Amino acid sequence: MVYSGKKASESSEPPVEPRIGVFICHCGTNIAGSLDVIAVKEYALTLPHVVVSENYAYMCSTPGQNMIHDAIEKDHLTGIVVAACTPRLHEPTFRTATANGGLNPFRFEMANIRDQGSWVHMHDWDGGTEKAKDAVRIAVAKATMLEDLYPMAVPVEHRAMVVGAGVAGIQTSMDLAKAGIETYLIEKEPTIGGRMSQLDKTFPTLDCSQCILSPKMAEAGRMPGIRLFTLAEVEAVEGYIGNFDVTIRRHARGVLTPDEAAAKGIVGGGCTGCGDCSQVCPVVRPNTWEFGMAPRKAIYIQHAQVVPLIYTIDFDACVKCGLCETACGTKKAIDLNMEDELFTVKVGTVILATGYETFPIEEKSEWGYKLYDNVISSLEFERLICASGPTIGHLVRPSDGETPMSVGFVLCAGSRDNTGIGKPYCSRFCCMYSLKHAHQVIEKIPGCKAYIFYMDIRSFGKAYEEFYYRIQHEGAKFIRGRVAQIQELPNKNLLVIAEDTLLGMPVEIEVDLVVLAAAVQPTAETEVVRRLFGVSCSADKWLLEAHPKLDPCGTTTAGVYLAGVCQGPKDIPDTVAQAEGAASAASIPIHSGQVELEPYYAQCVEKLCAGCGMCVGQCPYSALSMIVADDGRTVMTVTAAKCKGCGTCGGFCPGGAIRMQHFTSPQILAQIDAFFLGGEQ
């Protein structure tokens, strides 16, 4: 926050008599249409210490701000009250105006007469007006007691961390690294790439997903500015914006990289990705990356394009027979006794990109997922149609390996579902990928019929609607209505029972294969990471952005940003766009080199502190500790940068020794008195 004003040390004695200016905003008809702003303005003039009271159509506009600026100079004001919308929206605006007028910006107080006034009492003119008067009176009472405060600047570590290495995490890390910021990229899987690497084609251009992602994965893997840690998770977080201390757990991989081998003095050693180990491994397990539709060994890579190209031992499956060690030979890459490692790094800002997983559709059991062989999920379809998948791109029915000649696509499988079992929100990319799937079966299997059971088709993006028409023209059949039930017939075919809401009648269609476009939800790890970083989430557990329109990458925790689907369902273009936005937002404090913290931290009045230490345990941010003061007594001290000004300690302190800046006891008591005693104080 930039402002001109005297420093505390320079200020002369505060004026004996406070001089307050009150400014009432009409907010167009938002406020003036529901209460009497003129009456409020005139009432303000009757309050003690108020020397000027004005009203204006839009206080937040340039002329509105100039009124504040001019009044401070002309009327020698000591405090400003704006009665308008909310501090959340415009406190920074009016603080700046206050500072521009030459007052300390913390000499400003806001009265919320819109969100908590005219909007909620829209049809009560008199009541709304009286409530606005109360709000102004209370704000004036506090404004008379406000003090100059000065934000603290803390230095920002010139490093960033990105949690999750799907396409969002990769894009963010590369942008940060290219901007000259060393970036830790933390991924829980053995390889980066995320969900996008499991997809076959991308809509609406039908690019091969791996073809556009693999080069990015490879580049991210070798960029000097990116410190990549796969098979790693965030274990603990301490600190605050500019100075996060993040502890990372690196799970034991069982295999050394060339660098790790070199560090151990093994010349020319470490994993080269040759695969000799995997060939001899006797343990076979389902490949979870292929949704169990392909086998893998206990020492494995998930797929051919993994980054880093280092094998991984699944220690839950490994029998430690040692055959891989022998096969690895002189490279000596395998360490069957490797253990998890913990290390701590200091970073200035953090971007969360923890992605999504699909909703367990078996919970909607009327569709028979996991009950009937030939009901599959759309991600399983992606692997079955993909040239690098378990069937080398030949779509087959799981029951008998035959090529399906009719496929039913069930959209909104668990999305837009208010029954309490599914998810109420739209998963946002299923319409488009199901159109793509229909195109793929029509193109790959001559004569194959594609039935799309849909509630609405939401093809909202650039060139998306055109793609929808294209698939219609290719001959996909569209049936509008949610699927009620899927039944298995004795020949393992499936009977899809739905309502056609356009024809207004029930339909039953027999198909060889059903693909469910499952709803999506945040990954289980998202909740863990969210709590570690203190980020809020919405009711459906997606991470919550600071403002849905004006701050879509930020969070309410300073220095922590969001990218990709962990914030809410979005397709690849939107994910990448947000990732670039998050990288930009996260680089600003780092490039500024320092951030200013709001000066709302607690202070210990040492001469009142009895050293009981009760407050230390109360603090949710670990900002308080006990020290030995100059006079030898044990007293509490506040680490200002960690304090969020929540007031828990101040409210608790039995001796009244903790002073909450900007919310001091006299200030709050003045507000309470103003409310109960009216204008007489």
Add this chain to the structure above:
Amino acid sequence: MSGNNHQFAFFLGCIAPNRYPGIESAAIRTGKKLGIDLVPLKGASCCPAPGAFGSIDLNVWYAMAARNLVLAEQMGMDIALICNGCYKSIWEVNHKLKHNAELRDAVNEVLKEVDMEFKGTINVYHLAELYYNDEICGLAKLKDSVNTPLTGVKVACHYGCHLLKPRKDREFAGDVIGDTEHPTWFEELVDALGAEAVEYRNKMQCCGAGGGVRGYDIAHALDITNEKLINMTDAGAEAIVDTCPFCQLQFDRGQFEIQEKFGVEWNLPVLHFCEMLGLAQGMSPVELGLDLHQISCNPFLDKINGGQ
């Protein structure tokens, strides 16, 4: 019986005592062996039928069901019953009155005329649910009570609609109700008797009778029943087992009507679970009133244990 037995007020309903008295006697006698004492709910009226009364005047439906509930409250016992329709009326009205003070007051206004007051002190259970509930009986105890296992026969389980749906707020065997699309607990009960329960298409489809369909449009109702019979026999079923006398009536009587109207002959025996349990506990077909069924149960009885 011993003091450890669980006592319930037994609500009979209308179809069981009038059309299939074997279900009534089977419920009481099999229950005794499982520690479930069924004490007749004296003075009980019609439940009232959810499709008939509930479709026409809910206030009458609430009041009549509440009167039955008050009778059990006066006995100080939870209600056990053997019919899905009764379950729908009596369970649901009990639940609604317990959770809606306004409705309860309105119903009590009516009950005052007969010097009654609904207090909300009891619970309502279907007997099948008590058999499955480990705290009351449970599969192990059920299996222990079997002395002539019904081996060698395949049966199709018909759950019936009102027992499980609507899903909201329902509990089953003490837990929040599980899967209502592909439930398996009835099959587990049947397996405990030694018979083999088959999976068949459209298992959760209505029998055709419920909701007043049988009374309003018999041809339509029988069409639905006929489809269930096709699916059951396709899966190899040699008998139908149900938990609801009204479903039983529709399947049993319905096969005659299907033959009359559509000329299709099925002859698939239909048994209530209590009757099947009675057989497994060694009761004779005559004691169970199986000779009173319209479709002969003999092919099924001949097949049990390889015909011995």
